Amino acid sequence: STQSTGKCTITIMAPTPELWTLALPHRTQILYATDISLVCLMLEIAPGSVVVESGTGSGSLTHALARAVGDTGQVHTHEFHKERSEAASAEFKSHGLDQIVFSYHRNVCLDGFAVQDKADAVFLDLPCPWDAIKHTISAFGPDGGRICSFSPCIEQVQKACSALAEEGFEEIQTFEGIERQYQLSRKRIWEPFVGNQRHKKFRSDQRSGEKACNGWLNAYVKGGPKKDGVGHTGYLTFATLPAKEFLKVRASESKDVEMDEKNKNDG
Numbered sequence: 001s002t003q004s005t006g007k008c009t010i011t012i013m014a015p016t017p018e019l020w021t022l023a024l025p026h027r028t029q030i031l032y033a034t035d036i037s038l039v040c041l042m043l044e045i046a047p048g049s050v051v052v053e054s055g056t057g058s059g060s061l062t063h064a065l066a067r068a069v070g071d072t073g074q075v076h077t078h079e080f081h082k083e084r085s086e087a088a089s090a091e092f093k094s095h096g097l098d099q100i101v102f103s104y105h106r107n108v109c110l111d112g113f114a115v116q117d118k119a120d121a122v123f124l125d126l127p128c129p130w131d132a133i134k135h136t137i138s139a140f141g142p143d144g145g146r147i148c149s150f151s152p153c154i155e156q157v158q159k160a161c162s163a164l165a166e167e168g169f170e171e172i173q174t175f176e177g178i179e180r181q182y183q184l185s186r187k188r189i190w191e192p193f194v195g196n197q198r199h200k201k202f203r204s205d206q207r208s209g210e211k212a213c214n215g216w217l218n219a220y221v222k223g224g225p226k227k228d229g230v231g232h233t234g235y236l237t238f239a240t241l242p243a244k245e246f247l248k249v250r251a252s253e254s255k256d257v258e259m260d261e262k263n264k265n266d267g
Helices: 017-023 033-042 060-069 082-094 130-139 154-166 195-199 244-266
Strands: 002-004 009-011 050-054 074-079 101-105 121-124 145-151 170-176 182-192 215-225 235-241
Touching (some): 033 145, 060 074, 060 101, 145 154, 154 235
Parallel strands (some): 050 121, 074 101
Antiparallel strands (some): 002 009, 145 235, 170 235
16 A cells, blocks of 8 residues: 655555565575575475475575465474574564464474474575485475475585485486676767768757757667676575385385395305
């Protein structure tokens, strides 16, 4: 809605996750719209999905996840820092999300996740995601699902990818989203008369007021990327966990192959 005070006009906008990302109190570094949109897309989050997150941080991504899963979905978010967990939980309640977002004070790298056999997607924003990846297996539902790990450093990505492969994840991919905003500007270019163009109507330079007697000034609109802007934020690593029954079969077959190799070597 729009309200006028006589001296100025105030526009009151409906709250959205995007506005909250721009206005929230920063307790940690946060994810912004470019990375958040890719996370929601690649994790295949839809209304009714169950998403597990760690860590909560300032709750920027959590609000976007809550909108994506809708009233029929759930977001279970974990934070090892007690004060941050309590502050985020209070914000979720004040924003009317306490029936969708469930907040836990928990170190998932040591204690695992509070959710078991339920998640469709898992998101990790941790200093050592490789320590938590092994615990995500039990958090996923029987059909498996998608996982994303956000890391600012490529060394973290390397360790996380190795851990994902060891735990049986497939389709491992890493992306870096770089935002480039373009700006438009006007440029006036002098174009002299050529040949029989002299009969064309003279034009004026509105800024100087001088007549163009042997040509004219044309105004063009040009576009180009801004010189300043958001650069590197982090790397997003995605992977797929197959159905748990398939993982069991694959593990059993792997053990049989190892036994056969051992018997051949012993023989």
